[in-house]
Each structure stands twice: as structure tokens, then as C-alpha cells.
Amino acid sequence: MAFRGPKVWLWRWRRNPLKRRADMVEAWVVLGAWVLAVVAGVLAGWTAARGAEQAMALEPLARTSTVARVTEQVPGSSAGTGGTPGTTLRVWGKVRWTTPDGTARTGWARVWPGSAVGTPVTVWTDSRGRLVTGPATPAHARARALMSGGLVGVGAAAVPLVTGRALRACLERRRLDQWDTEWARFGPLWSRKTW
Numbered sequence: 001m002a003f004r005g006p007k008v009w010l011w012r013w014r015r016n017p018l019k020r021r022a023d024m025v026e027a028w029v030v031l032g033a034w035v036l037a038v039v040a041g042v043l044a045g046w047t048a049a050r051g052a053e054q055a056m057a058l059e060p061l062a063r064t065s066t067v068a069r070v071t072e073q074v075p076g077s078s079a080g081t082g083g084t085p086g087t088t089l090r091v092w093g094k095v096r097w098t099t100p101d102g103t104a105r106t107g108w109a110r111v112w113p114g115s116a117v118g119t120p121v122t123v124w125t126d127s128r129g130r131l132v133t134g135p136a137t138p139a140h141a142r143a144r145a146l147m148s149g150g151l152v153g154v155g156a157a158a159v160p161l162v163t164g165r166a167l168r169a170c171l172e173r174r175r176l177d178q179w180d181t182e183w184a185r186f187g188p189l190w191s192r193k194t195w
Contacts, residue, residue, distance in 0.1 A: 026171050033164025037157040045153020053145040059135035068097035068109060068123045076113025089113075095121055099129025107131045 074093040093111035098104055109123045109131060124134045136144065 020175075022171055022175050026168055029164050029167045029171070033160045033167075036160035037164075040160055041153040041157030044156030045149040048152035049145045049149025052148045053141060056136050056141040056144065063124045063126060063132055063135055064100075065122050065134075066097050066125050068095035068121050070094070070111055070115045070117055070119040070121060071096045071106060073117060074111050074113060074115040093121075095123060097123060097125070097129075099125065101129070103129065105129055 070093050072094045074091060076091055090110035091113050092108050093115060094106060095109045095111065096104060096106045107130075109121055111119070111121050115121070124132050126132050
């Protein structure tokens, strides 16, 4: 195991007679990659979070709550729950609703187990009268915006870091090739016997 001395901060920037030009280039590549990663990650994440937040703020304007009626008996029992929202999981049931232009439509929506034919259910429709999910609550909108901003920010920050790592690998390969060339030139001089 090789001995390593104490960790020296900013060792790439210190004066050293053995430091090569490639070491300085590598130091600038590392610094540039980290600065770009932080800036790109923050800007991309913030932009994505704001965009997601604005898109979800517009959801209630593009969606309308409509009363639909259950068209088929829904399997299950509402015994013990009394049909109270939040006390049991909803199941899929076939419903019928009327679009703003007066057209009757049918589709599948989440209803309470054991709902009878004709039971009213609130559904959300778009401007064409198609079923859509309900708009996000403020807490869900905030969570989605934070999650999308975080994921986009991490992805954007990864690009400069990966690029910097690839550049460092190229510099390392070049450095090893230079060492091979120098060793081929000086190695025979050192391997001679002096006696």
C-alpha cells in the first residue's frame, strides 16, 4: 500500500517544480466542470420547477368538474364505510356524463365500491368533454415541481461533470503516452551496468 501524506487543499494550484503544463490544464478542467455543473444544475432545475409549477397552476382552468352517473352496479360492498370518502379505496366503474355541447359520453372513473346504478360521481373533463385526472392540489403541485426540478437539475449538472471526467481521462492517456516515450528514451541509459 502506498503511503499518502496529509490531504493538501488546492494542491493543483500550488507552486511545484515538478508540476507540468498538463497538471495545470487538468486543474482548470476540474474547476470549470464543477462551476458549470453547479450553474447548469441550478438554472436548469429552477427553470424546470417553475415551468412545472406554472403548468400545474393552469390545470384548473383547462379542466371542469362534471357530475357523472354510475351506469352499472359496482362490485364490492360499502358496508362499514357508509360510502364516506377517504375510508376505503375506490374502484373502477362505468359512468355516463354530458359534455358542454350536450353529447352523452361513457367511460371509466374511480367510484366507491358497491355504488348502485345512478349514483352521482364527480369527474373531471377537458374542453372536449373527455375524462381527465383532477387538478393537482397545491401540496402535490409543489412536490411535483420540486421533484421535476431536482431531477432536471441533477441531469443538467451531470453533463459537465461527465464531460470533465472524459477530458481528464484523455489528459491521463496523453500523460501516460508521454511517459512511455520518455522511458523508451531514458530507460536504456539507466539499465546499463556501470562496472
